[in-house]
Amino acid sequence: MRTVLGSVGTLLLSAAILLAGGGLLATLVAVRADGEGFPLEAIGLLTSGYYAGFMAGCLATPFLVKRVGHVRVFAALSALTAAAVLFHVIAINVPVWFVLRILTGFAFAGLYMLIESWINEQTPNEQRGQVLSIYRMVDLGAVTAGQFMLTLADPQGFVLFSVVAICVCLAIFPISLSTSKAPMAVTTTSLNIKKLLKTVPLAGVGCFAVGLANGSFWALAPVFVRQLGHPVVVISLFMSIAIATGALLQWPVGFLSDKFGRRKLIIAMSALAAGAGYFLWHYSPQSVMLMLVGGALYGGFGMQLYGLSAAHANDHAEPHEFVSISGGLLLIYGIGSIIGPSLAPFVMSAFEPSAMFAFTGVVHAMLMLYALYRRVQHDGPEKPKRFVSMPRPRSMMAILRADPRVKRPKKPKKTKGAELDNL
Missing domain, CATH: 1.20.1250.20 (MFS general substrate transporter like domains)
Structure with a gap:
């Protein structure tokens, strides 16, 4: 188990940082929108936009990974997320925020999927249940920490949006330096x-x-x-x-x-x-x-x-x-x-x-x-x-592929000269 945790430790750290930022953002957007005087119907619409983008991201990410690989997609979606988060404090109105929430949902869906598939790939079948339990604890702790980060500054300012963007950017650091091999493409x-x-x-x-x-x-x-x-x-x-x-x-x-x-x-x-x-x-x-x-x-x-x-x-x-x-x-x-x-x-x-x-x-x-x-x-x-x-x-x-009841397909043998997904 120690060997497995060593291989997924950096991935869990990236997940924790990303989940903390995502947890903070979800609450922050609602509080800031209410403080800006957005109607309740508009605040609800923003969340609907997020989930619409999220569903689109779940469906699109496998195709993006097949096209350019895990690391490039992770970096691209991280940049999109950070830019969308910071843009919330540049243009404060419902139509712009609705578009930003769609983009944020799309990007977060891909980021979560990439990290989770990577963790699953590095986990042997007989230890998947244990690693999944650890991931649950990371999930709970990080999202809870994100809620308390709301008290670090005034939600009506720019600082907390900057904190979310910093979290997203920092999440790239551990996963980029990880020696773990990139997983197979997430299949539809x-x-x-x-x-x-x-x-x-x-x-x-x-x-x-x-x-x-x-x-x-x-x-x-x-x-x-x-x-x-x-x-x-x-x-x-x-x-x-x-x-x-x-x-x-x-x-x-x-x-x-x-x-x-x-x-x-x-x-x-x-x-x-x-x-x-x-x-x-x-x-x-x-x-x-x-x-x-x-x-x-x-x-x-x-x-x-x-x-x-x-x-x-x-x-x-x-x-x-x-x-x-x-x-x-x-x-x-x-x-x-x-x-x-x-x-x-x-x-x-x-x-x-x-x-x-x-x-x-x-x-x-x-x-x-x-x-x-x-x-x-x-x-x-x-x-x-x-x-x-x-x-x-x-x-x-x-x-879902980390469910210990599901048998994963065997990895295909790498051919000589196969392109590595570590650039």
């Missing part, structure tokens, strides 16, 4: 969404619902806290608590789903997430403590549903279908993440900031009812396979 996978929804409709509906609810959360939760009159440190604390509890409950929820079945846990987590939304809607305006408790409840319950939905789909799949099915679920999640942030602002504008969680509560309640319906209608018993916890939905295929 054919996606049959119609077949997926016919075979495991609950998984598809679950991922769409998660996109609606969690896409709205990432887009508007910082605005919700800010509009309740709390300082930046409370925004970072609220987001960090939700992220941390969501990660910490992955293992016990996965264990329970292995024992009692996915549908029962989807029903339970949906009901509890709906309750957490109701709690935040009614009690978060009363005190900071109640708001933080509500954030912990939402993160603990609402952020389990993607993993449970993906596990439910994989229970009905053969090992060679895991990547295809998971890619389809990520696409459905992305569609929900585009729609959700566009709808939730209208609820907040019509009622109050905390009404955003009335929106997420309705989404989770509808998912619970659909899961109950599927449980009654389904004839056969569930036969869950071993639950494999995954990081937050991010890249299209790369991290």
